[in-house]
Structure formats: structure tokens, C-alpha cells
Amino acid sequence: MDEADEARHADKMRKKQAARETIMATKTREKGLLIVHTGKGKGKTSAALGMVVRAIGHGMKVGVVQFVKGAMTTGEKAVFDAFPGNVEFKPMGEGFTWNTQDRSRDIATTRTAWDEVKRMIADPSYDMVLADELNIVLRYDYLPLDEVLEVLSAKPEMQHVIVTGRNAPDALIEAADLVTDMTMVKHPFRSGVKAQAGIEF
């Protein structure tokens, strides 16, 4: 690239920066977000964990309740346990429905986990609350959707709440501020690779 090209690039970037500043000047609000990660692809829980890391790093107080994961030791637990003042991490599930094979017990487990989420959301000292795989238990009708929407709509103004899991209900997407659909393009399960440490847990 010669000098004239370099100058044209710099000029173009100055204009782009000015245009961006005009746009960004309109983005002035801060508010607690209701965030939903759904879709069939990988990354729903991982992206929520990434946000938890960022929040911890800013000294925020975070509550995490996992609705499906429980007994299994996960990498996230080992890290979050190193920040007991910042993050309360509660894997409260008992695995998948086909493992427990007991619907009444699944419903009771879900209720106990949801009570914990409700407690955290009601407490404005939590800057972020993650309800991991909540969409899964909603899909099974283990919790009434109306009750969940009511609790979410009454969250403290500045608190971020993240809900993950495939098949997010339409009404939840409607209520949310930030929704990403993790769309599967390629998954290694398809070529016979098993769940691996650091990736899936």
C-alpha cells in the first residue's frame, strides 16, 4: 500500500469514527438486562459463564443456579469457588429426566432450585443472576411459565438476569432485552467425539 492509499484509509477511518461517535452518543442508558441464550448450538451456558467472569472481574455480586447439572464436577465450579465473596454457585440439578426417571422428584428438585433463583432476584445486592438451563425445565412444564415471567418482570432495575437452554418460550423472548440464538453449524458429537473437559463441562 502506498502513501496515498494510507492517507485514504486514515481519512475513511476518521469519517467512520465520527459516524460511530454520533451513533454511540445515543446509547446512554444503563439498565439491568434480561438476557436469553437459546438455540440448538453449543455456547449457551459457556457464554453465560463468560458474562459471570466479566461481572466477577468488576467486583459485582453474582448468583448462579444450575437446573440440570448437579453431582458432576465442573470446571466452572472450581474457578467460581475461588471467588466466594463474589459468586454464589449452586449446581442444584440431578441430571437429565432420563437419568432420574422420576417426574415427581424432578418437579420437586426444580422447585427447590427456582426458590433459590427467586430469592436471588428479589435481593438487589445481586448484580447478576444466572438461571442455567431454566428453559429446559420450562419445556417439561416443571414450573409454571406465568410464575417465571412474573418474577423476571419484577427484578430490580439494575440487575442482570441470564436464562439459558434450548427452546426458550416465545413469551420469554418477548420479555427479554438481549436474545441470542446459538445456531449449530457443526458439532463434533456427529463425528464420534465425546464430551470433553474444558469444552462441555
Added chain:
Amino acid sequence: MDEADEARHADKMRKKQAARETIMATKTREKGLLIVHTGKGKGKTSAALGMVVRAIGHGMKVGVVQFVKGAMTTGEKAVFDAFPGNVEFKPMGEGFTWNTQDRSRDIATTRTAWDEVKRMIADPSYDMVLADELNIVLRYDYLPLDEVLEVLSAKPEMQHVIVTGRNAPDALIEAADLVTDMTMVKHPFRSGVKAQAGIEF
């Protein structure tokens, strides 16, 4: 739900578990994955950070190079710096092209960051390497795609490499084992909310 319903549920779940076990028995391989997070939605970097957290929690050694982020203090940096034995975290960018306004300098910055990624990938003691926003610099032609593909294809067998950023090149998607497109459903920027701690940085 009455007793007969409960029994039917348990029976259905036993069958589902058996079917799943048959499928899972075919997922036996372990291998280092080439992972790509792309798409216009939020969650590409966050999901990569979540995987870094899981890897750290399992005592793995992780290298992170950020191609765009640099000067800005991020939440992830504060947390990862608490695990100096596990994670080498290098924000090596200087911001966006419209901020630097200097194409030659951007290319030189990219080259320095890429040299660091190459060093990590060549070293099998790294269990995971994250090249954050590499797709962005590829899009600007700040690095030759062929060189990047060659380095990625020569990575150690058991090492996971994660590449993030929108507009992943087709050839990279082709080469990858796990690809998720973070599809934007709703983004709070659209309603005037600015980038916030814990969410975007």
C-alpha cells in the same frame, strides 16, 4: 399426575436412557477441537471465555490472545490474572480500525499478536488457545488466510483452539470441528442501552 402416569413417565425415561446410552457408546474419541464462534449476535467471545474458565477449573494450561481489545480494562483480565499458573492472558489489540486510523500500524499490531498465537499453538503444553477476534483481522486482510489455516491445521492433536469474531471465512468453517453462529434475535443497543460492565467487557 396419578400413579399410572408416573409409572408411564418412568418407563418412557428408561427407554430414552437406553437409547441414549446406545448413541453415547459411539462417542468415544477424544481430540483437540478447532472451534469457531461467529455470527452477528452477542456471545462469541463470552462463550470462549466460558470455555477458558472450564479449562482452568480442570487445571489445563490456556493461552489467550485478543486481537482487538487492548488498553481497556476488562473483567476477564482481572479474573484470569488470579490464575497465573493456568492462563496466559494477552490483550494485544489497539482498538478498532476507526480508532487507530493507521492501516500499517494495525497490520503490524496484528502480526505481533499472531506471532504470539503461533508460539502458543506450536507448544503442546498449551491445552487450549483462544485467538479472540481473529476473524475480524482476517476480514480486513491484515493476515494471509492461507498462513492462518496452515498453522491451525498443524496444531497438536489434543490441543483445543478457539477462534472468534463475526464473518468467519468459509475455509475456516470448513476446517473446524465445532462451529456456532451466534444469531442476533434482540440486542439492547437498538433501544439505546450502552455497553455495560459484566456484559460487554
